[in-house]
Amino acid sequence: MSNDDDLILKVRHLSKTFDKHVALRDVSFDLKRADTLGVVGESGSGKTTLARCILRAIDPDVGGTVEFNSEQIGWVSLSSLRHNELVPLRKEMQMVFQDPYSSLNPRMTVRQIIEEPLIIHHEGNSNERLERVREMLDLVQLSQDSLTRYPHAFSGGQRQRIGIARALILNPNLVVCDETVSALDVSVQAQIINLLEDLQKTLHLTYIFVAHDLAVVRHICNNVLVMHNGVVVERGDVDHVFDHPQRNYTKLLLSAIPSPDPDIRMDPKNRDILEQPEPVVNGYGLVEGPVWHGDHGLLFSDVIFGGVYAVNESKEVNPVFEHRRGIGGMAIHAEDGMVVSGKNVSFKRFGESESILLLDRDPDNGNVGYNDLTTDAAGRIYVGSLGSSPVFDDGLEPRAGNLYVIDLDGKSRVVAEDVQLTNGLGFSPNGRTLYHSDSRRGQIYRYEVGRNGDLKPREVFHEFETGAPDGLAVAEDGSIWVANAGAGGVAVLEPDGSQHAFISIPVPMCTSVCFGGSGLRTLYIVSGSNGVEGDRNGGVYRYEADVSGLPLTPARVQIPAP
Amino acid sequence: MMTDNILEIRNLGVRFQTDTGVTNALNDVNFDVPRGKVTAIVGESGSGKSVTANCIMRLLQPPGKIVSGSIQFNPSRTEPFDIVAIRDRDPRIYELHGGLISMVFQEPMTALSPVHRVGNQVSEAILCHRDVSKEGAMAEARDMLRRVGIPNIDTRIEMYPFEFSGGMRQRVVIAMALVCNPEVLICDEPTTALDVTIQAEILTLIKDLQAELSNSIIFITHDIGIVAQIADYVVVMYQGRVLEIGTVRQVLKDPLHPYTKGLLAAIPGNVPKNVRLSTIATAVGDADITTPFPLKSVGDGRLVSLP
Numbered sequence: 001m002s003n004d005d006d007l008i009l010k011v012r013h014l015s016k017t018f019d020k021h022v023a024l025r026d027v028s029f030d031l032k033r034a035d036t037l038g039v040v041g042e043s044g045s046g047k048t049t050l051a052r053c054i055l056r057a058i059d060p061d062v063g064g065t066v067e068f069n070s071e072q073i074g075w076v077s078l079s080s081l082r083h084n085e086l087v088p089l090r091k092e093m094q095m096v097f098q099d100p101y102s103s104l105n106p107r108m109t110v111r112q113i114i115e116e117p118l119i120i121h122h123e124g125n126s127n128e129r130l131e132r133v134r135e136m137l138d139l140v141q142l143s144q145d146s147l148t149r150y151p152h153a154f155s156g157g158q159r160q161r162i163g164i165a166r167a168l169i170l171n172p173n174l175v176v177c178d179e180t181v182s183a184l185d186v187s188v189q190a191q192i193i194n195l196l197e198d199l200q201k202t203l204h205l206t207y208i209f210v211a212h213d214l215a216v217v218r219h220i221c222n223n224v225l226v227m228h229n230g231v232v233v234e235r236g237d238v239d240h241v242f243d244h245p246q247r248n249y250t251k252l253l254l255s256a257i258p259s260p261d262p263d264i265r266m267d268p269k270n271r272d273i274l275e276q277p278e279p280v281v282n283g284y285g286l287v288e289g290p291v292w293h294g295d296h297g298l299l300f301s302d303v304i305f306g307g308v309y310a311v312n313e314s315k316e317v318n319p320v321f322e323h324r325r326g327i328g329g330m331a332i333h334a335e336d337g338m339v340v341s342g343k344n345v346s347f348k349r350f351g352e353s354e355s356i357l358l359l360d361r362d363p364d365n366g367n368v369g370y371n372d373l374t375t376d377a378a379g380r381i382y383v384g385s386l387g388s389s390p391v392f393d394d395g396l397e398p399r400a401g402n403l404y405v406i407d408l409d410g411k412s413r414v415v416a417e418d419v420q421l422t423n424g425l426g427f428s429p430n431g432r433t434l435y436h437s438d439s440r441r442g443q444i445y446r447y448e449v450g451r452n453g454d455l456k457p458r459e460v461f462h463e464f465e466t467g468a469p470d471g472l473a474v475a476e477d478g479s480i481w482v483a484n485a486g487a488g489g490v491a492v493l494e495p496d497g498s499q500h501a502f503i504s505i506p507v508p509m510c511t512s513v514c515f516g517g518s519g520l521r522t523l524y525i526v527s528g529s530n531g532v533e534g535d536r537n538g539g540v541y542r543y544e545a546d547v548s549g550l551p552l553t554p555a556r557v558q559i560p561a562p
Numbered sequence: 563m564m565t566d567n568i569l570e571i572r573n574l575g576v577r578f579q580t581d582t583g584v585t586n587a588l589n590d591v592n593f594d595v596p597r598g599k600v601t602a603i604v605g606e607s608g609s610g611k612s613v614t615a616n617c618i619m620r621l622l623q624p625p626g627k628i629v630s631g632s633i634q635f636n637p638s639r640t641e642p643f644d645i646v647a648i649r650d651r652d653p654r655i656y657e658l659h660g661g662l663i664s665m666v667f668q669e670p671m672t673a674l675s676p677v678h679r680v681g682n683q684v685s686e687a688i689l690c691h692r693d694v695s696k697e698g699a700m701a702e703a704r705d706m707l708r709r710v711g712i713p714n715i716d717t718r719i720e721m722y723p724f725e726f727s728g729g730m731r732q733r734v735v736i737a738m739a740l741v742c743n744p745e746v747l748i749c750d751e752p753t754t755a756l757d758v759t760i761q762a763e764i765l766t767l768i769k770d771l772q773a774e775l776s777n778s779i780i781f782i783t784h785d786i787g788i789v790a791q792i793a794d795y796v797v798v799m800y801q802g803r804v805l806e807i808g809t810v811r812q813v814l815k816d817p818l819h820p821y822t823k824g825l826l827a828a829i830p831g832n833v834p835k836n837v838r839l840s841t842i843a844t845a846v847g848d849a850d851i852t853t854p855f856p857l858k859s860v861g862d863g864r865l866v867s868l869p
Contacts, residue, residue, distance in 0.1 A: 042757040042758075043728075186606070186786070187824070215829070215831035218835065219833065239835065256761065258788050260786040260832055262791070
């Protein structure tokens with residue numbers, strides 16, 4: 001458990017699946033006490049599901065956690081409590097609903113409605129409860145003669161005040177407002193917003209404000225989560241996100257707001273922008289080896305100018321370590337480091353400069369270096385070797401490369417031969433099929449995986465007519481996402497070998513792909529320059545995929561003592 | 563405003579007589595709807611926006627009753643008539659509904675029949691108003707559905723409304739409303755039930771179709787943002803009265819009536835962050851917004867209800 005005292009809520013990896021539909025996917029965030037967090041997105045984006053999972057109005061999928069900093073008992077994991085254990089905590093977290101008409105029982109008086117939470121939680125005797133109800137009426141600025149009246153006698157704004165009084169009578173710390181002001185006229189909306197803001201100051205409330213009205217969210221929230229298809233696509237300070245939206249979806253949402261100034265013409269973006277990758281960073285020689293790391297973000301190498309970098313979701317780039325040019329493939333290693341391939345395959349611990357050799361080159365065996373690598377579910381490393389070739393101008397007899405596996409004990413063996421130019425590697429979701437690009441032949445091979453990681457003889461899975469297959473990644477649904485060097489984009493292949501989509505990037509040299517971001521829903525696409533030596537047009541793009549990537553198991557290959 | 567109006571509403575009064583008393587829903591309402599332009603009626607719940615629309619469509623139901631005034635249709639052209647004065651059995655009522663004036667409602671599901679296929683519902687409007695064959699009507703319906711942006715017409719036309727998303731349903735309603743090329747299209751909060759992205763698509767569609775068909779639009783909304791983006795003229799209503807009329811720029815950039823000023827000050831998007839929102843009551847202050855001063859001209863075609 002945490003001791004972050006200024007936080008009230010820590011949400012980690014929260015997901016919710018209804019039947020087979022994933023309504024919420026891997027949402028994580030922290031919420032500070034007395035903050036107001038906006039949650040925006042279209043209908044069906046998962047905003048309300050998120051709010052309900054946090055309050056355990058519905059149970060999230062197993063695996064996600066919601067930690068709540070309770071005033072009574074400190075940090076507690078809401079997601080693992082039984083329903084009867086939650087009851088005392090419910091006093092500290094309450095919800096105000098959208099529709100002031102349907103959320104109040106028409107057959108109860110205002111007194112009964114506001115008082116009911118006290119009765120449920122066995123608080124006070126009748127006189128004390130009435131006193132509290134009277135206080136609440138004052139707090140939400142309703143007259144005392146409202147007590148004996150029924151909801152139908154009130155306007156929408158007044159009913160919303162009744163709903164707020166009912167939510168606040170137990171002195172909650174966390175209040176979830178689900179479209180609380182959406183159904184109200186602008187003037188009444190202003191009154192309720194002011195009321196919520198005043199109550200926040202006097203009662204030190206923390207709000208989660210679910211709303212589709214972005215102007216309202218901007219006005220009252222400090223931070224915002226932008227949701228699309230159950231995933232948080234963008235987050236941060238509300239002014240920053242609204243003034244400098246990074247994701248295409250946020251841009252689409254913001255561009256659709258009609259400005260109240262007739263001189264600012266609405267220019268709504270077409271939904272097609274969701275189909276286009278957006279640039280993340282640029283200025284590298286040739287970006288390769290992309291791999292997602294939960295803390296660092298996207299790790300990538302520059303083949304031409306050397307170095308390994310990390311770029312986070314806010315597009316900030318940090319160098320991870322220096323390295324000579326030529327890293328073609330990277331994977332995460334379970335021992336807080338990375339496996340990188342180039343002239344050889346080696347291990348590098350994060351924060352240390354030393355390289356520990358895992359697999360050396362072997363020119364006599366048709367091996368002048370290594371290219372892309374991947375890991376299987378056990379943590380073995382699969383890496384292809386580059387055979388000598390006139391391209392490399394190394395004076396050696398031209399010959400093909402091999403595919404190696406490095407077992408957990410650190411020993412390596414050849415599992416496939418005759419690879420002209422090895423490239424992307426990736427396992428199918430069940431781990432029984434390995435896909436492998438051979439760029440010079442323009443083919444993707446498919447191997448059936450035997451016991452101990454051995455490979456059966458390959459077959460050609462897909463052949464490209466234009467460009468050459470480069471790095472690849474596999475998604476949860478089994479689709480294979482292949483960077484096409486030369487054709488300037490990513491081909492999406494079905495497990496039967498058919499191509500069902502192509503995602504274009506603005507440069508032809510598309511070198512590799514990997515899934516990352518929240519829920520592995522973001523496809524990162526990396527590129528090289530336009531073939532001119534010394535150019536720095538290589539960069540990283542990202543694309544909101546309609547499917548999650550398959551998580552890659554970190555390598556667990558034994559690291560030899562240095 | 564002057565010259566070529568498609569509608570001229572004069573001294574319109576509507577009363578609702580119920581067991582609990584009499585409510586004057588509209589009091590002496592006066593405004594014009596210029597031909598080929600978008601006129602927005604803006605106001606809060608209960609201001610009389612929708613009652614006004616229902617009067618124009620002759621859809622006002624008891625206990626509501628028009629007690630005074632006139633609504634001149636097509637006053638500057640041939641065959642003008644007063645919508646208020648014609649009798650219920652007059653054939654012009656039939657022509658009015660969907661032929662001369664049609665309406666798009668807030669909730670598309672209530673405007674569509676759940677048990678009829680979309681293609682039949684759109685072509686029905688044509689069969690009602692024109693002497694064409696069923697096949698001809700269906701061909702026109704198909705063309706209209708294509709123009710409002712329904713994809714895969716061949717399959718869509720055979721589907722039922724529940725198989726459509728909210729935005730697509732509203733497109734169907736717009737197709738139904740426009741298929742007979744009415745002189746006036748009344749849009750009563752057509753995007754309130756939709757997501758902001760879909761709202762933007764529908765507003766763009768209405769604007770594009772208006773530019774193409776050059777019909778006159780009355781757009782009823784409480785959303786000032788929509789008014790700013792779609793309207794040429796604005797009519798501000800409050801408690802059954804018209805408080806201010808002008809071009810969109812006049813009214814939103816330089817409001818004259820204290821109520822209009824209050825309405826604009828209450829919008830979160832108009833106010834810097836951390837500044838408390840004005841409610842209309844605080845913005846209006848001591849100004850008198852309840853006395854029904856008659857509209858007076860203040861130049862540049864503007865009208866305002868001030869002493």
